[in-house]
Amino acid sequence: MIDNQYGIGFAIHDGVDPRAIRRNEIIGSKKAGVVALLRDRMVSGDLSAPGAARVYRDVDISDNLIS
Numbered sequence: 015m016i017d018n019q020y021g022i023g024f025a026i027h028d029g030v031d032p033r034a035i036r037r038n039e040i041i042g043s044k045k046a047g048v049v050a051l052l053r054d055r056m057v058s059g060d061l062s063a064p065g066a067a068r069v070y071r072d073v074d075i076s077d078n079l080i081s
């Protein structure tokens with residue numbers, strides 16, 4: 015992803031299976047590298063920061079290159 019507001023957004027709501035966001039290269043995201051979305055609304059801070067994604071136990075966010 016290059017020069018977007020958010021690099022990667024993932025859905026959080028009942029019925030969503032566990033998921034992994036790994037080994038991505040995100041370049042120039044203006045607001046955040048990885049965020050959680052509830053419908054069309056961002057509901058988290060930047061989850062690409064170390065330890066920030068612990069709130070979402072069913073999501074593995076790791077080994078991403080954010081620049």
